[in-house]
Amino acid sequence: MTFARPDPLSALGTPSRIPSWASSVRAETFEDVAFFSGAALSHLHFVLEREEVPRALLRDRLALRAAEACVAFSGRPERAAELRDAIHLLRPGDLPGPAGETCLEWRRAAERPLSVKALARALPGIEPGQIAIWLDAGRGAPVTRAAMVLEAVQSDAPRAPALVLADAALAQALGWAHVVPLLAAGLKRADLRKQGDDLRLACHRALLTSAVEALRLAADLTRRAAHLEAVTPKLRAKAAGAAVEMLLTRDAVAPAALPLPDRAARRLCDRLVDLGAVRELTGRDTFRLYGV
Known part of the structure; x- marks a missing residue:
């Protein structure tokens, strides 16, 4: 018999919600x-x-x-x-x-x-x-x-x-x-x-x-991290795994900081945005930053 892996979202849901008496009552x-x-x-x-x-x-x-x-x-x-x-x-x-x-x-x-x-x-x-x-x-x-x-x-x-x-x-x-x-x-x-x-x-x-x-x-x-990990197998870049690891540990990442050639890094970031796994944080066309 096999068991499905617990959904980290539902697993985290209960403890992440502080009781209302601790967050809504004015102390x-x-x-x-x-x-x-x-x-x-x-x-x-x-x-x-x-x-x-x-x-x-x-x-x-x-x-x-x-x-x-x-x-x-x-x-x-x-x-x-x-x-x-x-x-x-x-x-x-x-x-x-x-x-x-x-x-x-x-x-x-x-x-x-x-x-x-x-x-x-x-x-x-x-x-x-x-x-x-x-x-x-x-x-x-x-x-x-x-x-x-x-x-x-x-x-x-x-x-x-x-x-x-x-x-x-x-x-x-x-x-x-x-x-x-x-x-x-x-x-x-x-x-x-x-x-x-x-x-x-x-x-x-x-x-x-x-x-x-x-x-x-x-x-x-x-x-967001669970979704990023779920789409990682779809990425074809050789160093995609290392790039994803950086995104999973940093608030923001510039494509130039990723362990990929510049064009490949930018393509990877755009691909992850298309997959809904990361966000472009600046709203600019150049000098972009990406984060989970």
Whole structure:
């Protein structure tokens, strides 16, 4: 007797939907907000353990959202489209600019397994010893630890590294192998001026919002990744498998980055768009970027 392989969409459907009482009820007290954010993080933890979830792709897309928030906090105008261009269309010797560098910091922090060494590589200019000291500043429950690290770093470092390290502290406390960018996209600029219990409350609120959005994104990317894997056997290019693997792990890919000659890479991307497996992200006729 043979059994059909479970549909990853239906398998992911239930845990990806946070209970309505945790996402629709307006929490007023600190205890309620902390309870609801814990429920959202618990659901996200469960989803991140699922093999069918394209976790590297999810982290990379969340990193883009975090970078967009941090760039906005600094008063710069760049948004997701400009950030993608800044990092994916760089030529050898070009500099990404301040906004692009923020985006690169988030991507580097999320792509490697979490460690002080990896964070130092992601945040050039900050000594590993200083990173270790900041991460040790957090004590208590996961969100409390993240808030304490955020408060400690902000007095000495720019906001983007502070939020990267706060998410790193959260991941450490939750036992996650990688940084999952969550806090920046949920916080407001005014929240970054808060301290103590006020900052902890803001972090709980931010994580409730961001975790729910991350769950929705995980479900969407899982569906899209499953479709991309399903159409891969239809591709004739010799390096199509390697190209698909890149698309399954990165928010966006330029054809020139694929392990194919330029014309073959562009044809492959157009073929995948025709198959509904990837999207062209820029809306341009040239200098295009593609993503799941």
